[in-house]
Amino acid sequence: MTPTITASFGSFETKAAPAASGVAGPEPWLLEMWGAVPALAGPAVTPASAMSCMPVKAAVELIAGALGTVPAGIFRSEGGGKTLDASHPAHPLVALDACPWMTAGKMREQLTTDALLTGNGVARANVVEDRVVELNPLRPGQVDIEFDPITTEPHYRVQWIGGSEVLRHDQVMHVSAPCSLNGVSGTAPIVHARQAISLALALEAHAARLFARGGRPSGLLRLDQHATSDTIKQIGATWSALNAGDQSGKTAVLPKGVLFEQLGLSSVDAQFMELRTFAIHEIARAFNVPPTLLAELSKSTLNNSEVLGRQFVQFTLLPWVQAFQDAYRRLLIPVQDRQTYSVIFDLDDLLRADSTARAALITALRSTGSATANDVRALQGLPSRPDGDRLENPYTTSNAAPAANPAPSDD
Known part of the structure; x- marks a missing residue:
């Protein structure tokens, strides 16, 4: 039986079937299918709308930009340590160029951005004679991650114009967001922070509307006598045309019998800045980024800013670095060579x-x-x-004379 919606109009009721989900009135499942996460406070959160929120944009650019600038390379284990091996065939893909039109650092930045906004960043490996020669990033909406029902092995269905292609897990470089419900496919931070992001967007839109009216709340026009609805509409339209928007702040001239009464700020308006700060902190928690790095400096000091900067490297970037190192190792280093070769990111500059x-x-x-x-x-x-390979202490000197050679024996 089709459910019905009951709506009351005055003294009678009418029943109507619910409207079908579509572009005009999409249901939550349809929004999620297209990457739009519904929220209560404001607009649905999509990758595009999320990036129009300044704290989200700052967090994404901070994490992705840091991973794109960190040096990386193929290292060989020898003598108890690790030495950079620039002659390894996969080293250029990690340190120089991922493909002819994108550097390795820019590809890491793009995959990180895709993972932060959609949950997954995927690049297709171009293999020639059993060797990966380039990595081509794929658009997030182009890839569907599927699982074998028996082995749970993931494979990737890539949509092309006119058809699709299924790639094995050893044919792609896959980097997912740290939060994953199945261990393979990630969940974007904007999904968990959708209410905070939507609130931030709603507060920003409210501020824009408020200052479009001159930075003051609206008021009431009081008439000292009865007026028809047409007269009221005409007076309201005239007032808005002469005193709203760019015209605000000018001297108002009211017709006889009309009195303007300004409304005061509500408690919500009075705590507007506190609400915007709260939204920034919520977004910072979702991305695991210190608020000071999102330019929220209300509680920052010289000491805690330095500590928070180190914590950003240790607790925010390191999981992403490990994810990239694992993805490179699985794709670029054969199983028999993984005890000898590894991919390492140099974080010394960030920790300096x-x-x-x-x-x-x-x-x-x-x-x-x-x-x-x-x-x-x-x-x-x-x-x-x-002369720089000696382990002597340069800050101390020895005054002892060198030991004399023993005298030759008579024997």
Whole structure:
């Protein structure tokens, strides 16, 4: 039986069947299918509408931009340490160019942006003679992630013009958002933060409308005598034309018998800035980004800003770095070589402290014999020196005379 909706009009009722879900009145399931997450406070949250929210834009650009600028490369394990191997066939795909028209850093930035806004970032591997020669990012709406019902192995259905193609998991580079319900497909942070994002958009729209009216709430026009509905509409239209928008602030001239009474700010309007700050903090929690890095500096100090910057690297970027390292390793390094070769991201520049603290670290490394002069020079990006491989302490000198050669025996 088809359900009905009952609507009351005065003293009688009429029953009508619900309207079908469509573009004019989409239901929540239809919105979610097209990437639009419904919200209560304001518009539905889509990747496009979310990026029009300044805190979301700042968080996405911060995380994606950091991952796009971090140096990465193929390293070989030898002598208990790891050495950069620029001669490895996959090194250019990690450190230089992912494909002829996109650098490796720009591809990481794009995949991270896709994962933050849609949950998944996917690139197709172009394989020639059993070797990956380039990585081509795919648009988020172009890829559907499916699972084998028996082995649960994922495969990727790519929609092309005029058909589709199914790719195995070893034919794509897949980076998902940290939150995943099945271990493969990620859930975008904008899905979890849809109410906060929608609230921020609604508050921004409210502020725009408020200042479009001159930065003041509307008022009442009181008439001291009875007027027809047409007269009331005419007076209201004349008032809006002469005193609203760009005309606000001018001297108002009222006809006889009309009195303007301005309304005061409500409690919600009085706490407007607090509500906007709250929305920024909620979005920052969803993206796991310190609010100070989203330019919310109300509670920032010199000390906690430095600590929060390190926490951003440790707790926000490291999960993404690990996800990229794992994706590169699965795709670019054969199973038999994974004990020898690995993909490593260099986060030293992001963790670098001020010059005083860095000088103290270098002094400690040298005085304890933990690093040579060439090790320290490498940290500073300086070339090595022929005499820089000794682990002696340069801050102490020995006054002891060298041991004399023993006298020859008569035997």
